[in-house]
Structure formats: C-alpha cells, structure tokens
Amino acid sequence: MKNNEPQPAWMEEPLGNIERIELLNVSLPFVAPFGTSVATWNSKDALLVRLEADGVVAWGECVADPDPYYAGETTGTARHIIKDFLLPELKPGLSLAGLLERCRRVRGNEMAKAALENALLDLIAKRRSLPLHALLGFPSRRIMSGISIGFQDDVPALLAQVQEAVERGYHRVKMKIGRGRDVEWVRAVRERFPALALMADANGDYSLEDAALLARLDEFKLTMIEQPLAYHDIYQHSLLQARLRTPLCLDESIHGCDDAAAAIALKGCRVINIKQGRVGGLLEAVKMAGLCAGHGLPAWSGGMDETGIGRALNIQLQAAPGFTLPGDTSETRRYFREDIVEPPVILDREGYIAMPAGPGIGVAVVEERITNYLLGREKLR
Ligand SMILES: [Mg+2]
Structure with a gap:
C-alpha cells in the first residue's frame, strides 16, 4: 500500500542466492464437486512455486484456477507473468522490498504476484527457522473454522x-x-x-x-x-x-x-x-x-x-x-x-x-x- 511505512529488517536484507526456481502444475481430485453460480470444479488444478536455496525448499501456491470463471487470472496467465515479468526482476543482491518495488510496474496479476511473494516469505522464514506468523510479527493462536x-x-x-x-x-x-x-x-x-x-x-x-x-x-x-x-x-x-x-x-x-x-x-x-x-x-x-x-x-x-x-x-x-x-x-x-x-x-x-x-x-x-x-x-x- 504505502511505501513510506517502516519495513521489518528482513524485508531489506538481500534474498541471497536462490539455486533453483520451478513451477509445478498439479491436479488434486476433490472428494466432491464444488459448484458456484459461475462454474463447477471437480479438482484443484494449482500452480505451485518451488524455490531451493542453501538446502532449504520453499513453496508458494497460486490461487488461480485453470479457467477465468472466478477471476480474470488463470494458472496459464500466472505462469506467463511469473516467468516473463516477475522473475526477470529478481536480480542478485536484491531484497524482498526491492523486488516488490520493481514488480509494482506489473499491473494487476495479483495472484501471480502472491504466488512468488509467498514462496519468498516461506524461504525467508525457513532460513530463520521461524513460522511465517512469527516472521510477520504475530504470536501463534488457534483460528476459527468455517x-x-x-x-x-x-x-x-x-x-x-x-x-x-x-x-x-x-x-x-x-x-x-x-x-x-x-x-x-x-x-x-x-x-x-x-x-x-x-x-x-x-x-x-x-x-x-x-x-x-x-x-x-x-x-x-x-x-x-x-x-x-x-x-x-x-x-x-x-x-x-x-x-x-x-x-x-x-x-x-x-x-x-x-x-x-x-x-x-x-x-x-x-x-x-x-x-x-x-x-x-x-x-x-x-x-x-x-x-x-x-x-x-x-x-x-x-x-x-x-x-x-x-x-x-x-x-x-x-x-x-x-x-x-x-x-x-x-x-x-x-x-x-x-x-x-x-x-x-x-x-x-x-x-x-x-x-x-x-x-x-x-x-x-x-x-x-x-x-x-x-x-x-x-x-x-
Ligand atoms: Mg466469495
């Protein structure tokens, strides 16, 4: 949102060497079909981001569907945006804050951006042996279900x-x-x-x-x-x-x-x-x-x-x-x-x-x- 808010220190530290970056498409069958007013889905077809760095494996998941029936983005457009526009911005020595700033000129495509950002947050947290909630500054709590x-x-x-x-x-x-x-x-x-x-x-x-x-x-x-x-x-x-x-x-x-x-x-x-x-x-x-x-x-x-x-x-x-x-x-x-x-x-x-x-x-x-x-x-x- 605002650029002038103070960032936690880990946001400004270099992301370091990431040896391997992969995109995986998976299809997990649902126990029962899930129907909305727009479409019915029989499986979760997800695009996963897998990062490997210093022996740590980190993951992100793109929430887009393979079709544009919930949102305009799809697993296919997310792959295109991550591969051709977001990852090329990931230069050596860059921090997460620096990367996000560079990615701001990519308009929309929030699902693609989230998949990459969340994988990097998982990497940063795992390198520090912290759960994500602790990295983000929040104590653990049990959550309500729905x-x-x-x-x-x-x-x-x-x-x-x-x-x-x-x-x-x-x-x-x-x-x-x-x-x-x-x-x-x-x-x-x-x-x-x-x-x-x-x-x-x-x-x-x-x-x-x-x-x-x-x-x-x-x-x-x-x-x-x-x-x-x-x-x-x-x-x-x-x-x-x-x-x-x-x-x-x-x-x-x-x-x-x-x-x-x-x-x-x-x-x-x-x-x-x-x-x-x-x-x-x-x-x-x-x-x-x-x-x-x-x-x-x-x-x-x-x-x-x-x-x-x-x-x-x-x-x-x-x-x-x-x-x-x-x-x-x-x-x-x-x-x-x-x-x-x-x-x-x-x-x-x-x-x-x-x-x-x-x-x-x-x-x-x-x-x-x-x-x-x-x-x-x-x-x-
Ligand atoms: Mg809804």
Whole structure:
C-alpha cells in the first residue's frame, strides 16, 4: 500500500542466492464437486512455486484456477507473468522490498504476484527457522473454522451437508446462492438451523434490479451476503447496501488496500473477505486486515479450495489481528482424500484449527505425493 511505512529488517536484507526456481502444475481430485453460480470444479488444478536455496525448499501456491470463471487470472496467465515479468526482476543482491518495488510496474496479476511473494516469505522464514506468523510479527493462536458449501442437487442434499458441518463443529456455514436458488434454499437451511451463523455467497450473480429479491433475505438473519453484484463493482454494492439490513461482504471486487479503502468510503460493504492470493500476497493481506480493523470493519480469510500449501498460508495469515470472523478454512478431508502436505488440517473439539508450529508455512510438503498429481514441471532457473 504505502511505501513510506517502516519495513521489518528482513524485508531489506538481500534474498541471497536462490539455486533453483520451478513451477509445478498439479491436479488434486476433490472428494466432491464444488459448484458456484459461475462454474463447477471437480479438482484443484494449482500452480505451485518451488524455490531451493542453501538446502532449504520453499513453496508458494497460486490461487488461480485453470479457467477465468472466478477471476480474470488463470494458472496459464500466472505462469506467463511469473516467468516473463516477475522473475526477470529478481536480480542478485536484491531484497524482498526491492523486488516488490520493481514488480509494482506489473499491473494487476495479483495472484501471480502472491504466488512468488509467498514462496519468498516461506524461504525467508525457513532460513530463520521461524513460522511465517512469527516472521510477520504475530504470536501463534488457534483460528476459527468455517465451511463453504457449494451448490447441491436439491434442498435435502444441502440440509445434509449443513447438518454434517454443524456436527463437525464449524463456527460458520457459507452456502452458495444464485438466480433461482436463493430465497427458498436459504429459508430451508434457516428453518432447520435457527441459531446457525449462516451466510450466503452469490459470486456476482445478481444485478441492482434484484434488490427487492435480495432484501427478502433480510428475514433470515444472515451474518452477511457475499458479492451479490458484479465481480468488479463497488459502487452499485453501496446502493444495494443502503436498501438491505443484512451486511454485504465484498470478495471478487477487492484486489488491494486501495479497493478496500474505496469500498469502506463508499459504504459498499460492511465486511471484507481477504483472500491473500487475490490481493497480491500475505503482506498486502495483513495491511488490509489492519485497514479494516482501523475502520471497525470485520474481516475474514477467504479460501480458494487450495492444496495444503495455500491452506497453510491462509492459516498463518490469520494470526494477524483484524481477522475477527471465521473464514473459509476447513478440514483437509472436506476437499481431498490425500493432500500434498502433512499434517492435514483438522478441527479440535471446539471447532478451532491449531497453527502449525513448523518453520515457514508450518507444514511439510510431501514431494513423493506431488508426483502422483503432477501435470507438468518447468525449471525456470
Ligand atoms: Mg466469495
């Protein structure tokens, strides 16, 4: 965000020799398909960044999908941007702060930037034998859990999914909504679970002309409605928010702290979903959480159905103050039969998730398993 803020010392130290830089494409099958108003995915196809330096192996995960249905970026565009525009800026003797400054002239492409930045943060933390949350200056804490339930074939199937989440101890349940699958679906869940912390995510499926329909959701006391209007809009959300009692939350529209500041000033939302991958990485996400806290806005960490690498990054991030609401961080088994990291994410008896204690991302990447899911591997340096 601002360049004149004091940087921690490690931001200014040379990144040193990085002997090997690789991009890996993996495809991990989901336990069950994940459907939103925009698309349905059967697997997590992720682009991973692998760095090797002084015997340390560090990882980043790009949250982009192979398709442009959630965001404009894809795993393919991220590869292009990392390979042809970001990595060429990584010159000997440069610090992380120096690299990020050089990369600022690359506009947009926050998911590509986040993948590289997060891998470098993992490297810096591992060299210091520190977990990422400690490198960033935040003490360990257990975090709240939340689950995002994709579209189901019918209402009984949805109720069964919610029931399972409630029994498992999740702190909040998010259900997807879209045109034709909204008021009656939410009503069914609310009638069965009157006290549940429940929210609905439309992934941009409505327009301002649907304001009266969306206002009908007010009676269900949702904690929030996420991104009801267009994926790039802030202003029309402010007009809609003025007509609803239910708080609006922005996701797709927010690509950095400037967007968040605009949304807050316009009263376009009362909550922000901070996806570190969507806003350019952990450093911007931490700043955004601080910005939200400074304005009294609750915020939470959103998920992109990441592999264990991205999931671990999201957990480390939530040590930062400002993440006041349960996010999208769920148990590994909800997504994958086998993940590429150990240990998997599990909930404790009270539904919380422990912060892993290992260095860097805190979990161990099992490279032998990656082989099982590998689509391609490219050595860039
Ligand atoms: Mg969302």
